Amino acid sequence: MSRVLIIGAGGVGSVVAHKCAQVPEVFSEICLASRTHSKCEAIAAQIDRPIRTEQVDADNVPRLVGLIKDFKPELVINVALPYQDLHIMDACLETGVDYLDTANYEPPDEAKFCYKWQWDYQQRYREKGIMALLGSGFDPGVTNVFTAWAKKKHFDEIHTLDIIDCNAGEHGRPFATNFNPEINIREVTQRGKFYEDGQWRETDPLSVCRTFDFPEGIGPCNIYLLYHEELESLVKHMPGIKRGRFWMTFSDNYLNHLNVLQGIGMTSIEPIDYQGQQIIPLQFLKAVLPDPGSLGPLTKGRTCIGCLIQGVKDGKEKRCYIYNICDHEQCYREVKSQAVSYTTGVPAMIGAMMMLTGKWRGKGVFNMEEFDPEPFMEKLNIHGLPWVEYDGDLSGIEL
Ligand SMILES: NC(=O)c1ccc[n+]([C@@H]2O[C@H](COP(=O)([O-])OP(=O)(O)OC[C@H]3O[C@@H](n4cnc5c(N)ncnc54)[C@H](OP(=O)(O)O)[C@@H]3O)[C@@H](O)[C@H]2O)c1
Numbered sequence: 540m541s542r543v544l545i546i547g548a549g550g551v552g553s554v555v556a557h558k559c560a561q562v563p564e565v566f567s568e569i570c571l572a573s574r575t576h577s578k579c580e581a582i583a584a585q586i587d588r589p590i591r592t593e594q595v596d597a598d599n600v601p602r603l604v605g606l607i608k609d610f611k612p613e614l615v616i617n618v619a620l621p622y623q624d625l626h627i628m629d630a631c632l633e634t635g636v637d638y639l640d641t642a643n644y645e646p647p648d649e650a651k652f653c654y655k656w657q658w659d660y661q662q663r664y665r666e667k668g669i670m671a672l673l674g675s676g677f678d679p680g681v682t683n684v685f686t687a688w689a690k691k692k693h694f695d696e697i698h699t700l701d702i703i704d705c706n707a708g709e710h711g712r713p714f715a716t717n718f719n720p721e722i723n724i725r726e727v728t729q730r731g732k733f734y735e736d737g738q739w740r741e742t743d744p745l746s747v748c749r750t751f752d753f754p755e756g757i758g759p760c761n762i763y764l765l766y767h768e769e770l771e772s773l774v775k776h777m778p779g780i781k782r783g784r785f786w787m788t789f790s791d792n793y794l795n796h797l798n799v800l801q802g803i804g805m806t807s808i809e810p811i812d813y814q815g816q817q818i819i820p821l822q823f824l825k826a827v828l829p830d831p832g833s834l835g836p837l838t839k840g841r842t843c844i845g846c847l848i849q850g851v852k853d854g855k856e857k858r859c860y861i862y863n864i865c866d867h868e869q870c871y872r873e874v875k876s877q878a879v880s881y882t883t884g885v886p887a888m889i890g891a892m893m894m895l896t897g898k899w900r901g902k903g904v905f906n907m908e909e910f911d912p913e914p915f916m917e918k919l920n921i922h923g924l925p926w927v928e929y930d931g932d933l934s935g936i937e938l
């Protein structure tokens with residue numbers, strides 16, 4: 540029986556609130572707090588359990604500390620934006636409360652993400668005797684757990700890891716992102732990066748493309764090499780990995796729109812003067828693009844996110860592919876969100892459950908692959924994200 544404070548009432552926060560409410564034996568009291576209080580109230584109204592709601596600016600640490608002291612949660616789940624990570628970690632440190640998030644810190648004025656800023660809290664969290672679990676979404680999150688599971692069950696050594704994220708859904712809008720547009724476009728337009736033989740290698744944005752034949756009737760799609768944060772923690776914690784890459788599908792339509800927007804400067808994060816005030820073009824673009832939350836009732840099709848892994852077991856080369864398929868419309872029927880928010884919010888709830896039930900415990904700052912994957916994998920099957928270990932022939936796949 541635990542009290543949990545969820546910060547952020549966007550697409551992901553809504554799913555986390557719904558899913559925590561489905562498990563009252565773990566999450567006995569829930570408070571949902573965000574910058575815009577009406578969004579918290581709208582989510583609470585969809586849930587058939589009383590949920591406390593609060594307005595909070597999580598960048599205002601004293602105010603957030605006040606809310607934490609008043610509600611007295613055992614855990615804060617941060618599903619606001621990556622810009623808030625350090626402020627929320629500071630408030631947890633001051634109040635001695637555990638912390639969980641789904642995305643690593645990004646400075647607002649630089650499109651760069653890395654774990655250093657949050658790993659730097661290690662000593663302070665240890666000394667305070669509290670725990671932070673970083674990246675408990677799908678990717679990062681479940682993909683780290685899939686990799687740890689593969690290592691535990693199938694391999695003595697993992698040599699190559701390809702994380703492949705496919706959204707084969709259609710929302711019918713000319714251009715929209717399926718999670719926060721600002722964060723999404725910053726991620727997609729930065730230089731690609733992958734790990735090979737102990738070094739990070741960079742590529743031009745979206746310049747490396749392959750085709751991958753997705754299972755269960757989704758079929759072949761173009762996948763593009765991107766840098767994604769779980770690569771940084773996985774190669775640190777699983778030093779045997781010789782090559783780690785991350786791939787994502789994009790439709791030609793998405794890429795054409797993105798090219799034009801980039802070409803005319805609309806994705807820039809450099810402030811410009813506009814009619815006497817400073818605006819950031821990407822933030823203005825976010826304001827005119829569809830709110831990802833509004834795509835829920837429109838999106839059809841499925842996502843397929845998984846890990847293709849090659850390594851050695853008992854001296855023999857071996858491959859495995861572990862994936863989840865999630866249906867946008869089914870998610871909407873259950874929690875009024877599309878599958879991208881769902882596949883992030885469910886693992887956030889399960890990560891919280893692992894911490895609050897003592898299955899995953901420690902003092903300090905942790906990534907998902909540092910814990911036993913088995914209880915997490917079991918809960919994925921129960922709480923809406925069943926996974927599959929592909930049993931077909933993987934020998935011909937070359938990426
Ligand atoms: N690991 C994964 O698989 C994965 C996948 C997708 C997304 N994510 C992460 O999930 C997080 C949420 O994404 P989303 O799509 O739900 O974004 P979203 O729809 O934009 O929601 C973000 C929410 O945070 C609130 N917020 C922003 N700044 C705040 C502040 N200073 N104080 C309090 N609340 C604040 C926003 O408030 P307003 O409503 O007032 O704007 C909004 O309700 C992001 O960090 C994203 O990177 C992770």
